[in-house]
Amino acid sequence: MSGTGALRKTVTRRGALLLALAVPGAVAAQAAPLVRVEVWQDPTCGCCEGWVRHMRAAGFDLAVRKVADVRPMKAANGVPEALWSCHTAMVDGYVVEGHVPAADLRRLLAERPQARGLSAPGMPPSSSGMDIPGTPYEVVLFGTPGGERTWARH
Template sequence: MNGKIVLISMSRRSILSLGLGAAVLPASLASGTQGPRLEVWKDATCGCCDGWVKHMKAAGFEATVHDVTDLQAVKAAHGVPDALQSCHTAVVDGYVVEGHVPAADVRRLLAERPRAKGLSAPGMPPSSPGMDIPGTPYEVVLFGAPGGDRVWARH
């Protein structure tokens, strides 16, 4: 009988430990310590870029930010077409992320791993993460794919 009580007690303890571990896991992901590493180039004075970085960190990405004065050189070096440019450029796991692309779209990109250069939210869509002015639909474009650029997501 004592063996059963200890066994039940351990079982409850194990379940409790698993529950506490699950509760702690999202907090560690939100801090960016467990997620994909994102490298971002932006202008030092751009508040909307800071907002996008915060959005990505909240979604579990780890971000290293470089404030630069010549973003055009960064965009050219990463092959971002003129028509798809925005206010900041990032790289994650070999993909380019141009502008205010939502974290969910980047996660999908990393999960599906299409043959492409990356994603872009061209311009500065008002309702995109970091801009945060609701009500304006926008598209995220997959670019540099063998079959050409295409819409990746609509928001």
């Protein structure tokens, strides 16, 4: 076999090996289940829809429940009234109140603190789904043994 033919055969074998190693990983990554987020929101709230779009774009699987009154969901899940926002979500045992960014939720799910959940209290103008830049806000971790604390500043 000539030098060029041997090189071509080596490159082809190497490429086949790399492809064989890469494809199972790619298939597994595609098959990984999305994290399910259940959201309760007012049917006419546009900013809630903005947050749903933000979360879906970040790779979460959202089930949206449009209800006339979200307050019973907040109360049933122990969200302090001072932390209420326009929509309430549940994900993997945690409550997510309001416009919490996807990155903060990912961190919560990775760290798994002993807590009830996260809140972006009120409707911060700069938050995900509101998207009016320029107003800093905090995301609060609540329902912890030590009380509420700042989880993130944006």
